Amino acid sequence: MPPKKQTNALAQRKSAKEQLVQQQRKRRLIWFSTVGVLLVLIIVVLSLDPKPVVKAASFDYENLPMLGQSDAPVKIVEFGDFKCPSCKIANDTIKPQLVSDYIDQGKVAFYFMNLPFLGADSTTAALAVQSVYHQNKDAFWTYFDAIYDNQGDEQTEWATADLLVGLAEEIGLEVDYDLLRSDIENKTYLNEVNEQYGKANDLKITGTPTFYIDGVQYTGSFADYSEFKQAVEDALKN
Known part of the structure; x- marks a missing residue:
């Protein structure tokens, strides 16, 4: 393969690799963000400490x-x-x-x-x-x-x-x-x-x-x- 074509091929592969790395970073960022939001929601729910609903007994x-x-x-x-x-x-x-x-x-x-x-x-x-x-x-x-x-x-x-x-x-x-x-x-x-x-x-x-x-x-x-x-x-x- 001529040198110019080799250079273009290498550049394309490098660009594709960089795009893949960026996509992986975005997915990780989205994943961590989602987990973070869920953890915050869990903490908020637990901090509310809702009392269980007690069914009252009936009497004659x-x-x-x-x-x-x-x-x-x-x-x-x-x-x-x-x-x-x-x-x-x-x-x-x-x-x-x-x-x-x-x-x-x-x-x-x-x-x-x-x-x-x-x-x-x-x-x-x-x-x-x-x-x-x-x-x-x-x-x-x-x-x-x-x-x-x-x-x-x-x-x-x-x-x-x-x-x-x-x-x-x-x-x-x-x-x-x-x-x-x-x-x-x-x-x-x-x-x-x-x-x-x-x-x-x-x-x-x-x-x-x-x-x-x-x-x-x-x-x-x-x-x-x-x-x-x-x-x-x-x-x-x-």
């Missing part, structure tokens, strides 16, 4: 014992066992302050569901309160508090029919005591107790007391009223 509020007014903007449901020492602590520390701060103000309605899992007499106590609820709804919470005030040792079977009927008589509860005994011994409201227990199982509740505030499980301390109060305040804002 109309058929549960209620403390307060049914039209209260916030509804709290407690799952409890009358043999549970922690339930007694919550009843002594949380509920009285809820009554004065929110329930008496018409801001909160408080409901109760039985979760009798500690012993056979847990169910006996649940049957007793269901009987009182159906006889005289206004007497329910007086009886509720009286059982916790007279709570026996968790390891002993203390919630007997004799004790529960005797307690109702002692505090002058306005119910038929013979009917109360009959309802306990004949397990009149066992289906209701089992339904409430089943609801707890559906919600995967593992212990008592467990509270739901407007259908969302409260996961804070039940012995710290300030923490519980903040959860109620947050619910009132929604």
Whole structure:
């Protein structure tokens, strides 16, 4: 090949090589730019830390014992066992302050569901309160508090029919005591107790007391009223 033609061929190859190098640089630049934009977007999304959407549990509020007014903007449901020492602590520390701060103000309605899992007499106590609820709804919470005030040792079977009927008589509860005994011994409201227990199982509740505030499980301390109060305040804002 003549020298001039060789020179032209070399120049063409050099030009083609330079074009290829430039194209590769452009592709790398585009790739790095794309990755950079994606990383920035990921960082922004993570920094927002969106809270997961929690589906609120539903409850048959109309058929549960209620403390307060049914039209209260916030509804709290407690799952409890009358043999549970922690339930007694919550009843002594949380509920009285809820009554004065929110329930008496018409801001909160408080409901109760039985979760009798500690012993056979847990169910006996649940049957007793269901009987009182159906006889005289206004007497329910007086009886509720009286059982916790007279709570026996968790390891002993203390919630007997004799004790529960005797307690109702002692505090002058306005119910038929013979009917109360009959309802306990004949397990009149066992289906209701089992339904409430089943609801707890559906919600995967593992212990008592467990509270739901407007259908969302409260996961804070039940012995710290300030923490519980903040959860109620947050619910009132929604």
